[in-house]
Amino acid sequence: MEHHFYNIVGAERRDGQNCTRVTCPRTGEALWEAPLASKEDLEDAVSSGRASARSWGNASLHIRQNLLRDFALELTAWAKSLSPILARETGKSVSQTKRLCHVGSQRCECSDHLESSQSLDDEVVYEDATVKVVATHMPLGLVAAICPWNFPLVLAMGKIAAALLTGNCVIVKPSPFTPYTTMKVVELALDVFPPGVLQVLHGEADLGRELTIHRSIDKITFTGSTATGKKIMESAAYTLKNMTLELGGNDASIVCDDVNVSAVAHEVAQGCLFHSGQMCVATKRVYVHKSIYEASLRCLVKEFELFITGTPRDTPSIFGPLQNSAQFTIVKELIDDCKARAYRFATGGKVEEGPGLWIQPTIVDRPPDESSIVSEEQFGPITPVLEWETEEEVISRANNTRSGLGACVWSADITRAERISRKLQAGTVWVNSFEKPLPMAYFSGHKDSGVGGEWGRQGLLSYCYTQSLHVYKDNVLTAAEALVLP
Structure with missing residues (x-):
């Protein structure tokens, strides 16, 4: 051709x-x-x-x-x-x-x-x-x-x-x-x-x-x-x-306390980093129950660190560079803002030196809800991970945004997961899966x-x-x- x-x-x-x-x-x-x-x-x-x-x-x-x-x-x-x-x-x-x-x-x-x-x-x-x-x-x-x-x-x-x-x-x-x-x-x-x-x-x-x-x-x-x-x-x-x-979206992923921590961490990481987070329904905020927070964070860090920057284009990978310099600048500024405010990076936080528009997969550990990294859509490989304790609290925090595209809920109790899902202000909610739109389902x-x-x-x-x-x-x-x- x-x-x-x-x-x-x-x-x-x-x-x-x-x-x-x-x-x-x-x-x-x-x-x-x-x-x-x-x-x-x-x-x-x-x-x-x-x-x-x-x-x-x-x-x-x-x-x-x-x-x-x-x-x-x-x-x-x-x-x-x-x-x-x-x-x-x-x-x-x-x-x-x-x-x-x-x-x-x-x-x-x-x-x-x-x-x-x-x-x-x-x-x-x-x-x-x-x-x-x-x-x-x-x-x-x-x-x-x-x-x-x-x-x-x-x-x-x-x-x-x-x-x-x-x-x-x-x-x-x-x-x-x-x-x-x-x-x-x-x-x-x-x-x-x-x-x-x-x-x-x-x-x-x-x-x-x-x-x-x-x-x-x-x-x-x-x-x-x-x-x-x-x-x-x-x-x-x-x-x-x-x-x-x-x-745009600012999708929340809510992880309940009854899940297999390692298995869910693997799936959540896919939702965060598919095409380097450059997806309208990518997971942009992860809320993990307090009782499993530390174990989940360790597993998420391990999963994020499996994604390698700078790989050749013929290397099989769902992770890649930022597509354009404008989006690269937006994500870089978010990283700089987190550093300036002394938020803790659980992993990443590094902008790669060229060639290409590569940013290391990054987790920000428990930044404030009002911070830019939580309240704004990142559209890049940087994810805030936050802690929650009650259903009413996490639903309120997940809904506290002008966006409402998608969300995920993870729980071994499907009834519980569906109860939470129905209270989320989002056009599509995935239960026990990261975001996978299907063409037979209305997407709004x-x-x-x-x-x-x-x-x-x-x-x-x-x-x-x-x-x-x-x-x-x-x-x-x-x-x-x-x-x-x-």
Whole structure:
């Protein structure tokens, strides 16, 4: 696969007058040129998408499913070529990106949205002797999918598959930090879908704003930071767009006193450090019961110290560098703040000297609840571990945040774990597991963690208008009766 990248507009591969280069976060090397979409590219993409929206929306579900299956097979066939590109732009290891590129086996990619259980059939919501009320679902039209840099392919495919399945056309805007794999994937779609059904435009924040205010785009689906999500919501208000915003999280992991300490420590560490904590639902705060705190901390330290920085990209690992210098600076400042306030580091606290954006896996032992390391989302390999004593207390502390994306509860007593889970203000709670979103389950955030949600049947509804048909059975006027009405 050649390392030449294009904006895809209609049926065209388009270069650009201006290009950007991304730096590999693992090695610091400059990667390939990616053309920036022009204003003309944007307008042409919108026109092409709208021209295709009616025919694509009117196509049968069977046709759309089959073409999505063809797309999934096409991407899987190219997985070996896509994997090194994804590894170099994200900093993930090649072993990890091989799984992320293999569409047939990955969560929230095309194949997960193709079964009949993931479709939106008409639903009779009420019926009696007089009337039948039927809920039908029609596509919104043209969707702009603005995607993040941490999982650029998986999260883009979740948006693409759901939107196309429900009859919408899609313009994808990848993160400017990770444009390459998404541009290649949409280029491969040229051989599968009709022109205009799936397009891609690469650009910076100004392109994102143009998408959110464009009058001919019907929905914005965005995954990213809460701050950016608020700006998108403000911009989209001018045209009353539909929107789905999946935003930041500050997920709490609550460890009860009846667990196998060593086994749970291993699992919690995975939740903290998968992709170096650069995951919206990564564990950001760990609350351990007082009676097992010291033993748990020792086990967590041992687990954190198994993750090695500076490894080659072909070394199997779920741990890697920070993806970009902006996020690297944020995490470094959090470490510096903890040092300045004399918080205790149980392990780590070291920023590696290049090449690459590496930070040692770090545990901060019992910092104050009001500290930045506890109250703010780190999005990096630094985790505060805290002590709790009563259920009421730990639930209150876990909920004391404007975020509400996910949480975990660990207990040998499932009834107890579920009781705690139901009191947590989070869109998803995992019991006895670190955060593993599944495509059949609705994924949404509470409070500042989002508006609406994606995945599952409820997520598909966000890509549709719901129309209610009120069909009256016995009150049909004949033509003669109609003539005598006033």
